[in-house]
Amino acid sequence: MISRFSVTAVLFLASALVAATETSPRPGGIAEIELGSTAIPAPKATLHDRPLLVMARDGQWVAVAGIPLDTEPGDLRITVDGTELVLEVSAYAYREQRITVENQSFVTQSQEQLDRIFSERKIIDSALNSFRDVPVDSVALAAPVNGSRSPSFGYRRFFNDQPRSPHKGMDIAGRDGEPISAPRDGVVAATGNFFFNGNTVLLDHGQGFVTMYCHLSKIAVEKGQPVRTGEVLGAVGATGRVTGPHLHFGTYLNGTAVDPAIFLPTDTSD
Ligand SMILES: [Zn+2]
Numbered sequence: 001m002i003s004r005f006s007v008t009a010v011l012f013l014a015s016a017l018v019a020a021t022e023t024s025p026r027p028g029g030i031a032e033i034e035l036g037s038t039a040i041p042a043p044k045a046t047l048h049d050r051p052l053l054v055m056a057r058d059g060q061w062v063a064v065a066g067i068p069l070d071t072e073p074g075d076l077r078i079t080v081d082g083t084e085l086v087l088e089v090s091a092y093a094y095r096e097q098r099i100t101v102e103n104q105s106f107v108t109q110s111q112e113q114l115d116r117i118f119s120e121r122k123i124i125d126s127a128l129n130s131f132r133d134v135p136v137d138s139v140a141l142a143a144p145v146n147g148s149r150s151p152s153f154g155y156r157r158f159f160n161d162q163p164r165s166p167h168k169g170m171d172i173a174g175r176d177g178e179p180i181s182a183p184r185d186g187v188v189a190a191t192g193n194f195f196f197n198g199n200t201v202l203l204d205h206g207q208g209f210v211t212m213y214c215h216l217s218k219i220a221v222e223k224g225q226p227v228r229t230g231e232v233l234g235a236v237g238a239t240g241r242v243t244g245p246h247l248h249f250g251t252y253l254n255g256t257a258v259d260p261a262i263f264l265p266t267d268t269s270d
Pocket of ligand 1: 249
């Protein structure tokens with residue numbers, strides 16, 4: 001028997017498919033998919049078996065999916081309550097960045113350093129993949145510091161000519177010691193002093209929406225602590241693999257890094 005509910009859901013999925021293909025998200029971007037009226041319970045949506053953030057907007061449930069940077073142009077399949085939905089992902093050429101680093105240990109690591117990096121990676125990944133099932137009403141963020149923002153998200157990087165993973169955040173200019181404020185309410189998912197990222201804070205805003213702050217001179221919060229928008233998380237610094245003080249700001253949805261510019265208001269620093 002087909003219930004009235006499932007027919008309604010199918011109709012909404014069909015219109016969502018059209019809406020989604022029109023926006024054609026890029027790798028490292030987001031896709032917003034309308035899932036039907038909030039008069040029915042929120043549907044469960046997944047991408048690559050990871051749960052997606054679903055929020056209410058103007059009487060509609062909307063799934064907000066982070067599109068992985070390594071997604072090839074073409075079709076991406078999102079599952080909504082067991083039904084597959086096809087999203088078309090467009091091609092996007094991110095720039096190449098070549099960096100010369102004096103300290104060779106930041107390019108080639110010893111076994112001891114590799115062990116440290118491996119255990120730190122587990123802490124970071126666990127925070128990035130956490131899914132706290134609380135209502136989220138928006139993904140808009142305030143700027144964590146007011147410096148100018150480099151459009152460096154997605155850069156394909158080479159350190160001393162050796163290929164490295166792409167740049168998964170936005171670098172924001174800041175003075176050493178300048179306070180960094182929470183861009184949205186959340187809970188501190190992890191803090192640590194990490195080999196590459198230096199002093200780091202990870203903030204969980206709910207339903208897999210996580211933000212990351214790296215190279216801090218000082219950390220002002222503790223794991224598990226709830227924070228409100230504007231509360232100080234720490235201070236800008238130059239710890240970890242950096243050439244000078246700045247904030248590396250990362251934004252993640254469904255465990256995937258997406259361009260922070262998507263969530264921020266227009267840059268008014270200059
Ligand atoms: Zn960075």
